[in-house]
Amino acid sequence: MSAPVKAGESKRQRLTKGGRKTRERIIEAAAELMFHRGAGGTSIPDIQAAAGVSASQIYHYFGDKQGLVLAVIDHQTDTRLAQQRPLLDNLDSIEALREWCDRAGNRQDARGCEGGCEIGSLASELADSDQSARTRLVSAFDRWEGPIRSGLARMQERGELSERADTAALATALLAAIQGGMLLSQVRRSSTAYRQAVSAVIDHIESYLVR
Amino acid sequence: MSAPVKAGESKRQRLTKGGRKTRERIIEAAAELMFHRGAGGTSIPDIQAAAGVSASQIYHYFGDKQGLVLAVIDHQTDTRLAQQRPLLDNLDSIEALREWCDRAGNRQDARGCEGGCEIGSLASELADSDQSARTRLVSAFDRWEGPIRSGLARMQERGELSERADTAALATALLAAIQGGMLLSQVRRSSTAYRQAVSAVIDHIESYLVR
DNA sequence: GCATGATTGGAATGTCAATTCCAACTTGGG
DNA sequence: CCCAAGTTGGAATTGACATTCCAATCATGC
Numbered sequence: 001m002s003a004p005v006k007a008g009e010s011k012r013q014r015l016t017k018g019g020r021k022t023r024e025r026i027i028e029a030a031a032e033l034m035f036h037r038g039a040g041g042t043s044i045p046d047i048q049a050a051a052g053v054s055a056s057q058i059y060h061y062f063g064d065k066q067g068l069v070l071a072v073i074d075h076q077t078d079t080r081l082a083q084q085r086p087l088l089d090n091l092d093s094i095e096a097l098r099e100w101c102d103r104a105g106n107r108q109d110a111r112g113c114e115g116g117c118e119i120g121s122l123a124s125e126l127a128d129s130d131q132s133a134r135t136r137l138v139s140a141f142d143r144w145e146g147p148i149r150s151g152l153a154r155m156q157e158r159g160e161l162s163e164r165a166d167t168a169a170l171a172t173a174l175l176a177a178i179q180g181g182m183l184l185s186q187v188r189r190s191s192t193a194y195r196q197a198v199s200a201v202i203d204h205i206e207s208y209l210v211r
Numbered sequence: 212m213s214a215p216v217k218a219g220e221s222k223r224q225r226l227t228k229g230g231r232k233t234r235e236r237i238i239e240a241a242a243e244l245m246f247h248r249g250a251g252g253t254s255i256p257d258i259q260a261a262a263g264v265s266a267s268q269i270y271h272y273f274g275d276k277q278g279l280v281l282a283v284i285d286h287q288t289d290t291r292l293a294q295q296r297p298l299l300d301n302l303d304s305i306e307a308l309r310e311w312c313d314r315a316g317n318r319q320d321a322r323g324c325e326g327g328c329e330i331g332s333l334a335s336e337l338a339d340s341d342q343s344a345r346t347r348l349v350s351a352f353d354r355w356e357g358p359i360r361s362g363l364a365r366m367q368e369r370g371e372l373s374e375r376a377d378t379a380a381l382a383t384a385l386l387a388a389i390q391g392g393m394l395l396s397q398v399r400r401s402s403t404a405y406r407q408a409v410s411a412v413i414d415h416i417e418s419y420l421v422r
Numbered sequence: 423g424c425a426t427g428a429t430t431g432g433a434a435t436g437t438c439a440a441t442t443c444c445a446a447c448t449t450g451g452g
Numbered sequence: 453c454c455c456a457a458g459t460t461g462g463a464a465t466t467g468a469c470a471t472t473c474c475a476a477t478c479a480t481g482c
Contacts, residue, residue, distance in 0.1 A: 015428085016480085018428090019479095022430090038251065038340070043470085053430085054432070055470085056473090116338070125335065128247060129248060129249070170407075172404050173407050175391070176395055179394050179395065180386070183390050183394075184352060184387055186339070187345060187348050196387070197388065197391075204415035204418070227448085227457095227459070229458095230459065254438080267462080270440090271460080424482090425482090426481095426482105428479075429478070432474100436470095436472100437470090439467090440466090440467090441464105443462100445462100447461095448457100448459070448460090449458075
């Protein structure tokens with residue numbers, strides 16, 4: 001009997017140095033594949049081949065496929081947010097907002113507009129079918145929207161943005177424009193829609209500037 | 212020889228009255244299932260059960276699953292656009308835009324914010340994996356964006372919107388806001404994000420009003 | 423250095439999906 | 453009424469996939 005594994009699901013096992021590395025390798029391979037083919041379109045054998053591991057390793061570290069999907073969501077969230085820093089933490093000027101959005105547009109162009117948003121795509125696929133995934137996606141979007149809202153709030157506190165501006169709503173609107181713009185760009189294979197969408201929202205934010 | 216059936220893939224077969232009805236029933240059942248579970252998450256047996264048909268009927272009318280998916284995309288596009296008329300054809304005032312967007316928000320609330328946009332969800336899932344699906348989705352979004360652009364263009368022609376307004380870009384931005392807002396609302400199970408997103412863009416459009 | 427638990431390989435299992443086949447039945451035009 | 457074509461049922465085929473198992477190997481604290 002030894003370790004009865006307990007109830008619940010979160011068995012916190014000690015990870016060897018190599019174990020941690022294997023675990024990471026699996027997540028990264030899975031994230032890459034799922035970004036291109038979706039979670040449902042990515043099979044365990046696919047991931048095995050890409051990560052160079054055996055099936056038992058995947059099940060050892062993640063329990064089942066859903067567990068791996070959850071880990072991928074968290075990984076993509078962490079990775080995307082980290083990639084956007086420090087810009088993300090300094091969105092307190094119109095120029096900063098434009099620069100930040102522009103980078104994502106260039107990134108999209110660089111990959112030929114294939115693939116949409118790493119988080120948005122998973123969200124669209126999993127929101128209705130996997131309750132625990134949806135929960136993590138809520139948190140993912142919150143972690144993303146937070147810094148936008150904070151930046152706008154700082155502008156407002158400084159008196160640069162009118163009191164009339166609903167900074168929280170504007171932050172949500174900008175995030176939505178990013179998501180919708182990415183989707184249209186992915187379908188059309190042109191970043192134009194993305195750029196027009198974020199540009200419109202940032203122009204709108206700009207209209208609240210106190211001069 | 213008469214009708215030589217020709218090359219290509221589109222064998223235009225004569226459909227019996229009953230045949231057309233069966234075909235429709237299959238598409239509708241498939242559309243409903245795919246809306247909730249995605250195209251990849253919906254199996255042929257699922258559709259068989261929902262539509263009350265045998266496998267051979269599905270393959271008889273659509274060739275293979277991809278053929279059915281394409282038919283579902285077209286069906287959802289036609290259905291959604293039809294649902295939005297006549298509002299969709301009269302988006303030539305700020306009030307009309309707000310009313311039209313508001314309806315979609317209420318519709319979203321009515322279903323508890325489960326499921327996103329019928330077209331957007333398919334787009335996110337299929338854009339990168341099915342070239343012919345992507346092509347149809349491009350056309351679907353174009354058919355949707357067109358009436359928005361036309362409405363704005365009419366406002367501009369009438370002199371109600373400033374010459375400075377890029378009506379095509381604004382139409383794209385609004386469509387993106389709808390898509391992104393729907394996605395956030397689906398994940399958060401609240402239509403607030405959708406309403407804030409479209410409201411921001413319409414406010415922006417409003418700023419081009421000539422008074 | 424040894425015991426214990428972590429890690430790994432690889433085969434086995436059971437399920438289910440996509441698609442094909444073929445035979446039977448129906449329909450509509452001539 | 454009759455034939456060719458449209459329509460349907462249901463079984464059979466093939467392959468993939470998620471998951472499990474067991475036995476072997478490796479790492480580490482004591």
